[in-house]
Amino acid sequence: MKSSVLLTVVLFLIALTPLAGKADHGFFPVYNVTHLKTTEGDVYNFYSPGLNYTYNSKKKFGFFSSVSVLWPLRSNQNGESYKNSDYYDRKFGLDLMMGAGGKIPTSGRFSFVTSAGAHLNTIRLRGRELYQDFYNLSLGIGLNVQARYAFSKSIDGTIFTSGSWDFIDTIHWENKLKNGLGVTFGLGLTF
Amino acid sequence: MKAMKSLLVTATSILITLSILTTCGSYSDIAEENDPTTPMGENSKTYMRTTTDGSINTVEMVTMQDPVNNRGEIDIVQVDDDTSQMVRNVVMLRSAYEISGGKIILYPLFRYDGDYRQKNPQNNLGATREEYSQDFSTSFDYADNGGTPPTITIDVFTYTSFPHVLQDVIDLGAVQERADRMMLFTDLSMMHSQIKVKGFGGMAMSQYFGPPSKFKGTRVGTYDLTLSGLSYVTSHFDFDNYSDYEGLSHNGRQTSSTGREGDGTMSDTVYFTAIGNSETVQGGVDFSPIVLTGTVSSSGYYRVTVAGVPWDVPHLTTNPGNPGGISYLDILTADAQAGKLPIPAVQ
Numbered sequence: 001m002k003s004s005v006l007l008t009v010v011l012f013l014i015a016l017t018p019l020a021g022k023a024d025h026g027f028f029p030v031y032n033v034t035h036l037k038t039t040e041g042d043v044y045n046f047y048s049p050g051l052n053y054t055y056n057s058k059k060k061f062g063f064f065s066s067v068s069v070l071w072p073l074r075s076n077q078n079g080e081s082y083k084n085s086d087y088y089d090r091k092f093g094l095d096l097m098m099g100a101g102g103k104i105p106t107s108g109r110f111s112f113v114t115s116a117g118a119h120l121n122t123i124r125l126r127g128r129e130l131y132q133d134f135y136n137l138s139l140g141i142g143l144n145v146q147a148r149y150a151f152s153k154s155i156d157g158t159i160f161t162s163g164s165w166d167f168i169d170t171i172h173w174e175n176k177l178k179n180g181l182g183v184t185f186g187l188g189l190t191f
Numbered sequence: 192m193k194a195m196k197s198l199l200v201t202a203t204s205i206l207i208t209l210s211i212l213t214t215c216g217s218y219s220d221i222a223e224e225n226d227p228t229t230p231m232g233e234n235s236k237t238y239m240r241t242t243t244d245g246s247i248n249t250v251e252m253v254t255m256q257d258p259v260n261n262r263g264e265i266d267i268v269q270v271d272d273d274t275s276q277m278v279r280n281v282v283m284l285r286s287a288y289e290i291s292g293g294k295i296i297l298y299p300l301f302r303y304d305g306d307y308r309q310k311n312p313q314n315n316l317g318a319t320r321e322e323y324s325q326d327f328s329t330s331f332d333y334a335d336n337g338g339t340p341p342t343i344t345i346d347v348f349t350y351t352s353f354p355h356v357l358q359d360v361i362d363l364g365a366v367q368e369r370a371d372r373m374m375l376f377t378d379l380s381m382m383h384s385q386i387k388v389k390g391f392g393g394m395a396m397s398q399y400f401g402p403p404s405k406f407k408g409t410r411v412g413t414y415d416l417t418l419s420g421l422s423y424v425t426s427h428f429d430f431d432n433y434s435d436y437e438g439l440s441h442n443g444r445q446t447s448s449t450g451r452e453g454d455g456t457m458s459d460t461v462y463f464t465a466i467g468n469s470e471t472v473q474g475g476v477d478f479s480p481i482v483l484t485g486t487v488s489s490s491g492y493y494r495v496t497v498a499g500v501p502w503d504v505p506h507l508t509t510n511p512g513n514p515g516g517i518s519y520l521d522i523l524t525a526d527a528q529a530g531k532l533p534i535p536a537v538q
Contacts (some may be wrong), residue, residue: 038218077221087222089402125221129405132219132389133398173316173395176216 020096023063023141024113026054026146026184028160032070034097035181036136036166042175044136045076046123048093052160052186056113061102066144066162067093070158072123088134089102092127095119095184097162109150116143119164121182125173137181138167148190160186219389219398226387226406227322228285228301231264233254235410237437238343238350241527246275250523252379252436253350254409261290265297266409266435268383278308281386288536293347295333299323305386309485312453317393318386321535340468354438358467370495370502371489376439377463377476377495383435384428392486395425409435423450430461438466445478453486472498481506 016164030052036044055065069091075082084091093159098119106112119142125134144163148156192218226282234257242249256263265288271280276397282304286297305318331346339483360372381394387406390396403415412433418426444464449455456533457478465472480503488506495504 002429038216042218042220044218044221067499082221082222086223121476124403127223127225129403130224130226132223132225134219135221135398136218172217177218 001166004050008014016036016073020026021056024054024056024058024156024190025053026056026158026160026190028052028054028158030070030099030160030184030186032093032182032184033069034072034093034095034123034136036138037178037180038172038175039178040175043078044077046072046093046166047074047076048072048123050093050095050184050189053182054144054190056101056103056146056190059102061100064096064097064099064144065102066097066115068186069093070095070123072125075125084125087128087131088125089128090124093121093123095121095162096142097164099142101144110155111148111150112146113146116141118142118188119166121164121166121180124160135171136177136180137170138166139168139170139181140164140180143166146190154191156190158190160188162182164169198462199207200203204473211249212484217395225389225404226409228266229264229411230407230412231266231410231452233411235437237353237354237410239351239353240348246273248272248523250379251348251350252353252383252438253345254526255288255343258288259288264300265295268379268435270379270382274363276308277339278306279382281305281307282383283383284339285384290333293332293334294330295326296330298325300327303386305382306390307392307487309489310392310406310453312396312449312452314391317390317395318388320387320389320409323415338365352468354466354468357465358469359437361467361470366497366500366502367443369497370500370504372506372523372526373463373465373497374495375438375475375476376436376465377441377461380433380435380444380463381428381439381461383409384430386415399426403429408433408440410437420448423448423455427459428461440464443497447478447483449486450482455483455485457481457488488526 030050032048032050034046035087050068050070052066052068057063073084075084091167097117099115101113101115104112104114107127119140121138125135127133143163144162147159161185163183164182169177231254235254237252239253240251252268254266265286265353267284269282274374284299285301285456286299288426289296292336300323302321303318310491313450335345336342336344340351343350360369390398399416402418406416415429415434418424425446428445430441430443432440432442444459445461446459447457448453460475460477462475474497480491481488482490482493491506492503495502
């Protein structure tokens, strides 16, 4: 647990670091689906609501980062569904993207922001007394698209969508990650 | 420029974090139990045999659930000391069984594998567990021979009732002889309990950090495993009426505190109750004087108390293939060959 708290704190601090510069800051309730397939053929799906913070440089093309803190409430392995709270007392996930992106202005109040970059996904389920923990920590690439509607000069209503493909397993020695796919949807405000 | 700086800081931090967290074995299943085996109950019987083959000494413990309609579960634990390689391998096979027409048919359920040798846990996967498919089975000749001491035969191997072996240890006159052997049997239980921990002896064990994880005795009882610490890891095994073998149960705590390379110390006391076929004796093993190097004992001694009488058993007694040549499987196989204990000897 200490490590996941540490990871969260570190990553949040990192995500907030660019606040010093001129940027758009988006805050979104999100829903994430993470799909993992292992080299031995196990297939996992995790369904997680969460909260997201997104940073976009105000430059035409600049730095982008996005951090989603997730609560994996349900999961599915090889077709069998599980309510995670029946087996795990702590449920935690983090979906992080960093890269670069730019704003595509359209007519009127609408605009699009597209970004691409490196992606990190981690899910940790801490088992109840009789159950094993579950860990995932994978790396890959991701794409983020935001559709914005300007309510005012400084506030945009934003639809947030991102997709990712992970192919690097950082923590498993056997039955490793073959590939991982992630989709996140959110609706919120950008300042 | 500022964005580039942030990107660099972020990437570096992630790499540091990843290096700290690079600790897992394989993906666990969702809702996977720590120990999926079912306790066999008080009525289960344990039998024992030893063999020696060149540099390899072996002890086998077989625990059978009291059969219902000739069916039940069976637990076979094989401990091999390879004295030439300085390694001890421990394998546990849990199967369902069916006795029919002089045969025992085994339907393997799980296999646990672990080893004890001087090693750096950071470079090791640790103990593993494999689940068998439901449609696999194998059969052997089987006979319940009865007699005194009671024996069973599986395939061509004969096993003696473990409580009778315990009784003969209780009856040994010399304090040292009793202490040595009770230390060895306690160590057998400890190893049996430890290989049930997926990742034991390797970095994958880090999944047990946090609140206690519960594991089950093969027959009855439980133990809680608790890990704490980051660079210096302390593991507690808290036994509660834990029994893998008929006639032998444990309470108390075994603690080890080691750095990431497996060097450190042990502490606390595991108590035992040994119920022979006609006598019961109680005692304990104090692990405090033991020093660990590369996860195995490298100096010190075990303070073993049997029926209130203490004796210091040198750490070498439990080392696989130790240079002193007195590995405990040596002691047991020698006991068997000398007829000191009623353990079937070389087949």
